[in-house]
Amino acid sequence: MNQTLLPNSLRTGPDSRGRFGDFGGRFVAETLMPLVLAVEQAYKAAKADPSFQKELDYYLKDYVGRPSPLWFAERLTKALGGAKVYFKRDELNHTGAHKINSCMGQILLARRMGKTRIIAETGAGQHGVATATVCALFGLPCTVYMGATDVARQSPNVFRMKLLGAEVVPVTSGAGTLKDAMNDAMRDWVANVESTYYLIGTVAGPHPYPMMVRDFQSVIGEESKVQMREAEGRLPDVAVACIGGGSNAMGLFHPYLDDTSVRLIGVEAGGHGVDTDQHAASLTGGRPGVLHGNRTYLLQNDDGQIQEAHSISAGLDYPGIGPEHSWLHDIKRVEYVSATDTEALEAFKLCTRTEGIIPALEPAHALAYVAKLAPTLDPEQIILMNLCGRGDKDIFTVAEALGVTL
Amino acid sequence: MSRIAARFAQLRAEGRGALIPFLEAWDPDSATSMDILRGMPGAGADLIEIGCPFTDPMADGPTVQFASIRALKAGAAMTHTLAMVREFRRDDNETPIVLMGYLNPIDSYGVERFCTDAAAAGVDGLIVVDLPSEEADLLLPFARERGLDVIRLVAPTTDEQRLPLVLDGSSGFVYYVSITGVTGTRTASAADLAAAIPKVRKVTDLPIAIGFGVRTPAQAAEAVRHGDAAVVASALLDTLSGSLDEHGRATPNTVRLVLDQVRSLAEAVRSARLTA
Numbered sequence: 020m021n022q023t024l025l026p027n028s029l030r031t032g033p034d035s036r037g038r039f040g041d042f043g044g045r046f047v048a049e050t051l052m053p054l055v056l057a058v059e060q061a062y063k064a065a066k067a068d069p070s071f072q073k074e075l076d077y078y079l080k081d082y083v084g085r086p087s088p089l090w091f092a093e094r095l096t097k098a099l100g101g102a103k104v105y106f107k108r109d110e111l112n113h114t115g116a117h118k119i120n121s122c123m124g125q126i127l128l129a130r131r132m133g134k135t136r137i138i139a140e141t142g143a144g145q146h147g148v149a150t151a152t153v154c155a156l157f158g159l160p161c162t163v164y165m166g167a168t169d170v171a172r173q174s175p176n177v178f179r180m181k182l183l184g185a186e187v188v189p190v191t192s193g194a195g196t197l198k199d200a201m202n203d204a205m206r207d208w209v210a211n212v213e214s215t216y217y218l219i220g221t222v223a224g225p226h227p228y229p230m231m232v233r234d235f236q237s238v239i240g241e242e243s244k245v246q247m248r249e250a251e252g253r254l255p256d257v258a259v260a261c262i263g264g265g266s267n268a269m270g271l272f273h274p275y276l277d278d279t280s281v282r283l284i285g286v287e288a289g290g291h292g293v294d295t296d297q298h299a300a301s302l303t304g305g306r307p308g309v310l311h312g313n314r315t316y317l318l319q320n321d322d323g324q325i326q327e328a329h330s331i332s333a334g335l336d337y338p339g340i341g342p343e344h345s346w347l348h349d350i351k352r353v354e355y356v357s358a359t360d361t362e363a364l365e366a367f368k369l370c371t372r373t374e375g376i377i378p379a380l381e382p383a384h385a386l387a388y389v390a391k392l393a394p395t396l397d398p399e400q401i402i403l404m405n406l407c408g409r410g411d412k413d414i415f416t417v418a419e420a421l422g423v424t425l
Numbered sequence: 426m427s428r429i430a431a432r433f434a435q436l437r438a439e440g441r442g443a444l445i446p447f448l449e450a451w452d453p454d455s456a457t458s459m460d461i462l463r464g465m466p467g468a469g470a471d472l473i474e475i476g477c478p479f480t481d482p483m484a485d486g487p488t489v490q491f492a493s494i495r496a497l498k499a500g501a502a503m504t505h506t507l508a509m510v511r512e513f514r515r516d517d518n519e520t521p522i523v524l525m526g527y528l529n530p531i532d533s534y535g536v537e538r539f540c541t542d543a544a545a546a547g548v549d550g551l552i553v554v555d556l557p558s559e560e561a562d563l564l565l566p567f568a569r570e571r572g573l574d575v576i577r578l579v580a581p582t583t584d585e586q587r588l589p590l591v592l593d594g595s596s597g598f599v600y601y602v603s604i605t606g607v608t609g610t611r612t613a614s615a616a617d618l619a620a621a622i623p624k625v626r627k628v629t630d631l632p633i634a635i636g637f638g639v640r641t642p643a644q645a646a647e648a649v650r651h652g653d654a655a656v657v658a659s660a661l662l663d664t665l666s667g668s669l670d671e672h673g674r675a676t677p678n679t680v681r682l683v684l685d686q687v688r689s690l691a692e693a694v695r696s697a698r699l700t701a
Contacts, residue, residue: 036559045559046528048484049591050580050602052557192490198481205483210606212582309528309555310481322502323533325480 029276029352032343037226037313040349042342045225047312050209055312058216059227061132066234071127078123082156083113085120085238089246090406094373102396104389105255106376106406107243107271116379116408117239117267118149118220124235126153129216136211137161139218140204142169142197142263143334143381144176145408146220151185161185164204167195169333176412194327197263197337201311221264222341225312229341236270243403244274255403257282257392261385262355263299263335265344267407272353282354285344286388288330289357299328301340302348302355315342331360331416332380334408358387364420366390367410379408380416428521428549429574429597432472433632433653442649443471444694445634446687447525447658449492450475450509451501452665457675458496461665461683462513466520468684469691474552474656477506477526484554486607488659491666495673503534507546514547523550523576523597531564540567550574550597558591565594574598579625581605581617588628598632601625601652603639612638618651642693649697657690 032039037059045055065071079085090106109117129137137154139161141147147163154161163180167189170177180187193199201224208217222229222236240258247254258275260268262285275281290298298304301316308317310325318326318338328338347353358366366386370378378386382405389404396402410417418425426434436443446468448461465473478496482489510522524543531539531553543551551573556564561575568575574597582605583591592599601622603613613621618635625633635648636656648655664686668679 045557046555047557048554048580048602049557049578050484050582050605052559053580053582053584053587192487193480202481202483206486206607209484210611212605309532311483312555317529319529319533321533323479323530324497325529 030273032346033226033230037230039343039346041307042314042345043226043229044314045312046309046314047225048209050212051205054208054212055225057132061128062227062231065128065131071131075124075127078127079120079238083119083123084111086242086246087111089243089250091250092374095370096393098369098373099390099393101393101398102256102400102402103398104393105247105250105401105403107239107403109239109267109405109407110376110378110409114145114149114152115411116145116149117236117270117405118146119152120238120270121220121232121235121266122146122149122153122218125216125218125231126157126159129218130157132216134214134216135159136215137218138164138204138207138215139220140164140197140200141220142166142200142336143332143379144169144173144180144412145334145379147185147187148176148179148183150218151180151183154185155183162207163187164190164200164207166197166200167191169196169200172416173333173412174415196328196333198325198328205311221266222269222343223264223311223313223315223339229313229343232266233269233273233343236266237273239267239270239405240272240274243271247403251401254278254281255401256280256396257284257402259284259286259385259389259402260405260407261286261335261381262340262344263288263337263381264339265341267405269341269343271405276352283352284388285353285355286385287355287357288332288335288384289359289362290329292359293357296326297329298357299330299335299337300357301338302344303357305338307345310339313342315339315345316348331363331420332384334379334381335384356388358384362387364417367417376406377410378406379410380413381408382406427572427574427597428519429472432519432521433598436471441698442652442694443634443654444469444645444687444691445472445474445654445656446470446661446690447474447476447656449489449496449662450477450506451496451499452492452662453495453669453673453675454499455505457679459509459512460680462509463516464680464684465687466517468687469695470520470687472521472523472654474523474525474658475506475509477503477524477530479527479530482527484607486659488662492662503530503539507542507548510548511546521549522547523552524548525552525554528553528555536564537567540571540573544571544573548573550576552576552578552600554578558593561594576600578602581621585624588625592629595631598634598654599625599629600656601633601635602637603635604637606637612640612644615647618647622651642689645690646693646697649694655694661686
């Protein structure tokens with residue numbers, strides 16, 4: 020956040036209208052507009068205040084457990100037979116995923132703004148759990164909107180949120196997944212403008228959220244640069260992350276955007292295959308449009324109606340993607356590929372058996388692509404993958420997919 | 426003079442406020458919604474607001490979302506909404522029609538082409554809910570060129586500093602969102618309106634329509650005592666959805682029940698200034 024940027028840097032976005040190229044912006048109803056502007060002002064002030072960063076650093080270190088380790092996945096590397104694979108282990112954060120990085124930053128901001136109630140949307144439940152956690156830590160009431168379909172397939176996380184004192188509201192509109200949860204969270208926000216802070220979980224939504232969540236998640240990429248230099252004396256050749264809304268990927272990629280020697284690869288959820296209508300690959304299978312406050316690539320039909328996404332991973336099951344990713348896709352700085360449900364399951368098993376790490380189904384998508392890429396590279400080349408969440412929450416889904424009754 | 430300006434001028438001369446009933450295009454099917462639209466002026470609608478179905482109407486409550494879902498299930502698309510207006514204009518060249526919707530279906534249609542086709546079909550104004558002033562430059566030039574009014578939302582959260590910005594480039598009328606909340610949930614009190622509306626009047630000469638939470642004839646009458654028009658949406662959609670059979674299909678009562686309700690709202694609006 021504090022370094023001097025080159026004049027032609029790719030890290031200067033968004034512009035004053037919250038745009039990354041043609042993407043981003045603030046497409047919300049007038050009722051919400053003053054709130055969105057207030058969040059932007061508050062964040063600008065916090066960013067300029069050294070005591071805010073100091074407070075955040077304290078909580079990230081002693082509560083979240085940062086920095087997260089960089090792990091050389093040696094047995095996996097051998098099994099794949101090619102480039103060296105490193106994991107950035109954000110699954111070791113408190114609450115088991117990268118989501119808490121941004122939750123901690125945002126709740127400190129909400130406190131500065133004098134807000135007394137927090138709302139959030141969640142897909143897999145990781146963001147909901149992280150939000151409920153920081154709310155418990157600071158004693159703020161918390162309401163989490165979660166699609167009814169996701170409530171059913173992520174019951175351990177639902178129970179966690181309730182234990183932490185959050186109210187979980189199942190959303191039945193649409194397919195009952197992340198998109199619908201986000202609609203209802205925005206409705207709550209409109210109705211409770213005075214008291215409530217909307218703690219968005221990904222790099223989407225109206226400006227300043229895509230920028231702010233990216234900034235808070237960039238700790239992943241920043242730490243990994245230092246750690247890669249310590250471990251290998253250089254930056255990786257490739258950095259890979261999975262993408263739903265794209266917050267873990269943005270956090271990993273952003274610090275590397277100006278390091279042109281580093282290939283950046285985002286892995287979308289291919290569901291049953293991007294050639295079917297059952298996937299969540301907005302960049303591969305969508306086109307630009309406007310939803311949830313920003314212009315970005317969306318899964319939509321010819322009439323501009325939003326289509327339901329599908330993925331085995333609830334956290335990737337979203338028909339849009341953060342606007343900065345749409346821009347990075349168009350300018351071709353980041354390559355976007357996809358992995359199917361089946362490929363992710365295979366990678367899930369591979370990681371568990373070779374490294375003794377049960378990954379969440381979300382980073383299992385990233386690993387599925389790493390498993391294809393590594394054998395095509397030389398042994399001295401390095402792949403860095405963000406292992407952004409642990410898989411405890413997914414064991415029921417995986418058991419079902421593997422035909423095992425628990 | 427545009428149809429909207431002409432209608433408000435006429436009502437001002439009559440010394441009364443306007444009723445603006447809402448219907449969702451193709452809810453629950455094409456023929457029923459066309460019959461409702463055709464019947465509205467006769468039932469006392471002064472202007473008509475037609476909702477363009479969208480999968481994710483974030484600023485609306487469940488009632489409008491269900492109406493959208495019914496319409497989309499019936500196969501509604503933007504071209505159908507415009508076709509409805511074109512057909513309505515064969516018999517009625519005076520009642521102003523305002524389309525209300527979200528940006529994405531318009532964006533997907535092509536903003537410029539949409540403005541051209543909407544104006545040609547006989548649409549008079551556009552309300553694009555998720556297009557605040559900060560983003561409105563993508564629509565304003567095309568709409569203005571084709572004589573379409575761009576009607577802006579003003580909310581209780583819009584402070585006096587922000588008002589001029591919000592009203593910049595707006596025409597037709599101003600839509601005052603009377604509550605903080607989605608459609609069909611709460612209702613503003615007379616005191617809320619008495620405090621809020623004069624602040625808007627200070628910055629604009631445009632007529633002010635009050636919507637969100639206006640459900641009953643009494644509330645509609647209250648709205649036109651403070652503003653110039655009452656918009657009623659969710660209450661009419663509730664009546665429509667309550668008249669459907671168990672498969673969600675229109676029954677012989679559907680059109681009549683909705684229009685009867687429009688009639689009783691219109692009576693209340695027409696007598697409001699007299700009882701005030």
